[in-house]
Amino acid sequence: MAQALIVKNLDKHFGGLRAVQDVSFTVQENETMALIGPNGAGKTTAFNLIMGFYRPDAGSVSAFGREIVGLRPHDVCIHGLARTFQVAKPFGGMTVLENVMTGAFLRDRHPDAARENAREAIAFVGLSARENTPARDLTTIDQRRLEMARAVATQPRLLLLDEVMAGLNPSEVDQAVGLVKKLAERGLTIVIVEHLMRAVMALAKHIVVLDHGQKIAEGTPTDVMSNPEVVRAYLGASGH
Amino acid sequence: MKIAPRAIVAGAVVALLVALPLVVKSSFALDILIRILLFAFIGTAWNLLGGYAKQFSLGHAAFFGLGAYTSTLMQIDLGISPWIGMLAGGVAGMLASLPIGWLCFRLRGPYFTIATIATAQVLMLVFLKLRDFAWGAEGTTIPNLGNAPLMMQFDGKAPYYYVVLLLLLLALAITAWLERSRIGYYLVALGEDQDAAEAVGIDVPRVKRDIFMISAFLTAMAGTFYVQYIYFIDPNTAFNFSISIEAALVSIVGGVGTLLGPLIGTVLLETTSALLQSWLGNLAGVQVTVYSVILMAVILWRPTGIMGFLAELNARRRAKRVSS
Numbered sequence: 001m002a003q004a005l006i007v008k009n010l011d012k013h014f015g016g017l018r019a020v021q022d023v024s025f026t027v028q029e030n031e032t033m034a035l036i037g038p039n040g041a042g043k044t045t046a047f048n049l050i051m052g053f054y055r056p057d058a059g060s061v062s063a064f065g066r067e068i069v070g071l072r073p074h075d076v077c078i079h080g081l082a083r084t085f086q087v088a089k090p091f092g093g094m095t096v097l098e099n100v101m102t103g104a105f106l107r108d109r110h111p112d113a114a115r116e117n118a119r120e121a122i123a124f125v126g127l128s129a130r131e132n133t134p135a136r137d138l139t140t141i142d143q144r145r146l147e148m149a150r151a152v153a154t155q156p157r158l159l160l161l162d163e164v165m166a167g168l169n170p171s172e173v174d175q176a177v178g179l180v181k182k183l184a185e186r187g188l189t190i191v192i193v194e195h196l197m198r199a200v201m202a203l204a205k206h207i208v209v210l211d212h213g214q215k216i217a218e219g220t221p222t223d224v225m226s227n228p229e230v231v232r233a234y235l236g237a238s239g240h
Numbered sequence: 241m242k243i244a245p246r247a248i249v250a251g252a253v254v255a256l257l258v259a260l261p262l263v264v265k266s267s268f269a270l271d272i273l274i275r276i277l278l279f280a281f282i283g284t285a286w287n288l289l290g291g292y293a294k295q296f297s298l299g300h301a302a303f304f305g306l307g308a309y310t311s312t313l314m315q316i317d318l319g320i321s322p323w324i325g326m327l328a329g330g331v332a333g334m335l336a337s338l339p340i341g342w343l344c345f346r347l348r349g350p351y352f353t354i355a356t357i358a359t360a361q362v363l364m365l366v367f368l369k370l371r372d373f374a375w376g377a378e379g380t381t382i383p384n385l386g387n388a389p390l391m392m393q394f395d396g397k398a399p400y401y402y403v404v405l406l407l408l409l410l411a412l413a414i415t416a417w418l419e420r421s422r423i424g425y426y427l428v429a430l431g432e433d434q435d436a437a438e439a440v441g442i443d444v445p446r447v448k449r450d451i452f453m454i455s456a457f458l459t460a461m462a463g464t465f466y467v468q469y470i471y472f473i474d475p476n477t478a479f480n481f482s483i484s485i486e487a488a489l490v491s492i493v494g495g496v497g498t499l500l501g502p503l504i505g506t507v508l509l510e511t512t513s514a515l516l517q518s519w520l521g522n523l524a525g526v527q528v529t530v531y532s533v534i535l536m537a538v539i540l541w542r543p544t545g546i547m548g549f550l551a552e553l554n555a556r557r558r559a560k561r562v563s564s
Contacts, residue, residue: 051439073438074441077440089435091428093428102426102440105422106440154440
C-alpha cells in the first residue's frame with residue numbers, strides 16, 4: 001500500500017511552549033487515521049503544520065511523495081490536501097452553494113462547472129435542501145457538513161478533519177460518523193483529530209496519541225487503549 | 241422568450257441617465273449630477289476592494305491624486321492629451337498599488353485602514369514639497385483651451401457629464417463581470433475569512449493584489465477627470481482625505497459588496513449635501529454633521545446599506561406571496 005502522508009520529526013515551539021516535539025507518523029493511502037490526545041496536546045498545531053498554516057521549526061512533511069513544508073496553505077490545497085476547522089469557518093454571508101463553489105473553483109474556473117461540482121458535493125453531505133441558505137443561518141451540524149462539502153469540492157486525496165464531532169448531540173454524532181465513513185469509502189485518505197472516543201473507535205483502525213506535544217503511543221484501538229502511558233495521559237499523572 | 245427583468249431595468253436606467261442632460265440645462269444641476277456620477281464611480285472602484293473583499297481602505301485619495309498629477313504633468317510639460325494621460329494615470333495608480341499593498345496587506349482590519357490613510361497622507365506631503373517638478377503647495381491651473389475635445393476640454397457641462405457617465409458604466413461593467421466570475425467569489429470568501437479562503441486553495445495575497453490594482457487604476461482615472469473638470473490642481477485637492485472618506489461612505493450607505501450600492505449611496509448623500517447647501521449656505525460643519533448622522537444611522541440600523549434593505553423587503557414580499 002502506498003503512503004499518503006509521511007510526517008517526520010516535526011517540531012514547533014511558540015516562545016517557551018514546545019507545542020509539537022519530534023512527532024513522526026505515516027498515513028497509508030485509503031486509511032482513516034485518528035490523532036487523539038488531551039486538550040493542548042498539539043493535535044491542531046500538527047494539522048496547521050501539515051497544511052502550511054504554520055512553518056515547522058524542524059522536520060518534514062511529505063504528501064503523495066512530495067515535500068510540502070514551506071508551501072503556503074493554498075498550494076498545499078492544490079496538492080490535494082483539504083481540511084476543516086475546529087471552529088467551523090463558513091463564509092457566513094454566502095449561501096451554502098456559493099461556499100462550496102469557492103472550493104470547486106480550484107479545479108474548474110468556469111462558474112457553471114463549479115456550480116455543478118459544488119451541487120454534487122452538497123448532495124454528498126446531505127445538504128441539498130439548504131443550498132440557498134446563508135451559511136451563517138446553519139445549525140452546528142449543518143456547518144460541519146458545509147465545511148466537509150467545501151473541502152470535498154476541492155477534490156482532495158487527503159482530508160484532515162479537525163474535531164468535526166465537537167458540539168454535536170449523540171444522534172448527530174452518528175450522522176457525522178456515517179458521513180466520514182462514506183468519505184472513506186469514496187477512496188479518500190482521512191486524518192481525524194477527535195476527542196470523542198466513540199467516534200474514534202467507529203472510524204479509525206490506526207491511532208496516534210499525542211500528549212504535551214509528543215507522540216506517546218501508536219497502534220490499533222485496542223493497543224492504544226491498553227497502553228498505560230495513554231491511560232495516564234487521559235486520567236492524570238496520579239493514576240487511578 | 242423572456243428577457244430578464246434585471247436587464248430591462250438596467251437598460252431603462254442607462255437610457256434615463258443618457259437622456260438627463262437633454263432635459264436638465266441648468267449648470268448648477270448638471271454640476272451636482274456630475275459630482276454624483278464622479279463619486280459613484282470612485283465608490284464603485286473602492287467597493288471592489290473595500291466592499292467585496294472587505295479590505296477597508298481609507299487611502300484611495302492616493303490613487304486619485306496620482307492619476308490627477310500624472311495626466312496634468314503630461315499635459316503641461318509634454319503637451320500630451322489628458323485622454324492618454326488618464327490611461328497613464330491609471331497605470332501609475334495601478335503600479336503604486338503594488339508597494340502600497342505590499343506594505344498595507346501585512347496588516348488586517350483597522351491596522352490596514354490606518355496604514356492606507358498614512359500612504360495617502362505621505363503622498364500629499366511629497367507633492368507639497370515637489371516645487372520644481374509639480375508646482376508644490378501652490379498648485380497650478382490647467383490652461384483653458386476653450387472647446388478642445390481632444391484635450392478633454394469642453395464648452396458647457398454636458399460633455400463632462402457623458403465622460404464621467406462612461407467611466408461609471410465602465411466600472412459597473414467590470415464589477416458585474418467580476419461578481420459572476422471566480423474572482424468575485426474569491427473576493428467575498430477572503431473578505432469573510434482569510435484562513436478558510438487559503439484552505440480551499442485561494443491564493444489570498446495574489447487576489448488582494450490584483451483587485452487592489454484594478455481598484456487603483458479606476459480611482460486614478462477619476463483623478464484625471466476631476467482636475468480636467470475644475471481646471472486646477474494642488475496637493476490638497478488631489479490627495480484630499482475627504483475623497484477617501486467619500487469613496488467608503490457612499491458604498492457603506494448604499495451597501496458594500498453590491499453592484500449598485502455605491503451609486504445609490506452617492507445619489508442619497510450628494511443630493512442631501514446639495515440641498516443642505518442651498519438651504520443653509522456654506523455653514524461650517526453642517527455637511528460633516530449630517531454625513532456623520534447618516535453614517536451612524538446606517539451602521540446602527542441597516543449595516544447592509546440601502547441595497548441590503550431593499551433585498552430584505554424583496555425577500556419579505558416574496559415570502560408573503562408564497563404563504564398567501
